[in-house]
Amino acid sequence: MNGTIPLGRFAGVPVRAHPSALIMVVGFTVMLAVDTLPSLTVASTPAYWLTAGIFGVLFVGSLLAHEFAHAALARRLGIPVESVTLWMFGGATALGYDPPTPGKAAGIAGIGPAVNGGLGVVSYVLAAGLGPDWLSGLPTAGLLVLTVFNLLLAVLNLLPGAPLDGGRLLQAWLWHRSGDRARATATTAVIGQGLGGGLIGFGTVLLVNQNILDGFWLLMLGSFILAAASAERAAPPRARVPDVPVGQVMTVNPIIAPAWWTVEEFIGHLINHGFPYRLFPVRDEQGAPVGMVTRGDLFGIEPSLRRTVHVRDITHPLDSRFLARPDEPLAAVIRRTPLRPAQDTVIVIDDRGPIGVLTATDVRRTSTTAA
Ligand SMILES: [Zn+2]
Structure with missing residues (x-):
């Protein structure tokens, strides 16, 4: 990704951010403060903003936990990690080269969504433990939002097309079954293109129906998936x-x-x-x-x-x-x-x-x- 800003190193891995990451984090925090939290519980404006700020940080933490799970497992399996980058649609972990076996590929792809699933369960249990009355319910409301966010992150990433984690899992399974990595890559790239096209279509429908924010976001996400999947297909087909x-x-x-x-x-x-x-x-x-x-x-x-x-x-x-x-x-x-x-x-x-x-x-x- 071009134009990224180095944020430092964590566990020896360079962490970078694209300027679009700021839009995503600020957007999430503002949405929490002015819309989501007020719809869940009654509190003062400064309390909404303070809670939104804290959960904005936890939101970035959830994205980083996902990427560092990919990075840590890759490294454990002997694959060098080049960088972790945050951007508009979350994060991306760049490996020195692709995992050498279907098993390793599946493990590295699967662990990211699994971590978000785990974090979703933990924040739900914490929210249930605090109960609705705790500090007029604001921490509880924030934890519930964090639960939904992490579960959503897990589900979106598990959509079965390249370049998403779900696409990588499907690719590893096809590769394992046929022994043909190139064909498995091509198949998941085609599904990724279909997925990207579908999201673009859905985003356009939302835009036409005046749902500007969601429509625009889906349109951008669909365009990104379509472009990334097309790049994977550009690898020379064996035939x-x-x-x-x-x-x-x-x-x-x-x-x-x-x-x-x-x-x-x-x-x-x-x-x-x-x-x-x-x-x-x-x-x-x-x-x-x-x-x-x-x-x-x-x-x-x-x-x-x-x-x-x-x-x-x-x-x-x-x-x-x-x-x-x-x-x-x-x-x-x-x-x-x-x-x-x-x-x-x-x-x-x-x-x-x-x-x-x-x-x-x-x-x-x-x-x-x-x-
Ligand atoms: Zn991932």
Whole structure:
């Protein structure tokens, strides 16, 4: 997401916010203070605003709990987390690469909505415990709103189309059943497009019926889901991939990270080359491949530490999903890693070491020359 503002780091993960997050938080707080709370209980205006402010913070906390659940589990499963970003429709967690198995993908996707379900139950139990009379009912009313909000967040995120968590769960299940990740991705992307289109239609109906706020919000949400799902579909479909070996398509002489360089040196080198891809092989002094590093790993190091941390300190072991041999058929590689534009990179390696990389750009170039 462009134009985000760094808010700091939590548990080592950079937290960022898009300016639109402010609109969402302020909108929620104002709605609570002037509409929702007054409709639930009688109190003074300052009391409404104080309660709305407190629950506005808890609202952001619920969004962050959802994202950090994704991030914490991903990290536990060995997948690097690049950032957590808050924006108009909640949050987004960027992983260094996609989960390697359907089980891990399902776990990481499912835990976000599960946390909101849990928070919904906890705030409901607290509200029930306080009872309606407590402080003229304002804390109770706030907790009930928080309950509804968390349950809504869980349900919305479980809608079964990419890029929502429900879409990721469906994708993991299809992938598990067929063993074909690329097809599972394409299927959930199509459902996501349908979902986005449906929300746009529903939002338009509300707008026509003078329900401006809800209509506009649904229209925006639908547009976002439609765009994100379409981007997932833009990954080259296997059927159209030419029947050629990887070595014929790859970009040769890839950028290789020397393990003994500092993070600052290597980022400087990448700036000179315009960051051509996201994943880089790492080699030792003898030229042997020792692992791989992602762009997110590099930028995950705080600027003040980039002079002292070396590439080898943040190198991951080579993951077979991101490796290919030059004589391997292109279609077989894409089956393993969908090669989404500007997302996935495969390192091509032979007995001498890394000899090339493969991205969506390479495949697209071949597809157009072949057509
Ligand atoms: Zn989520």
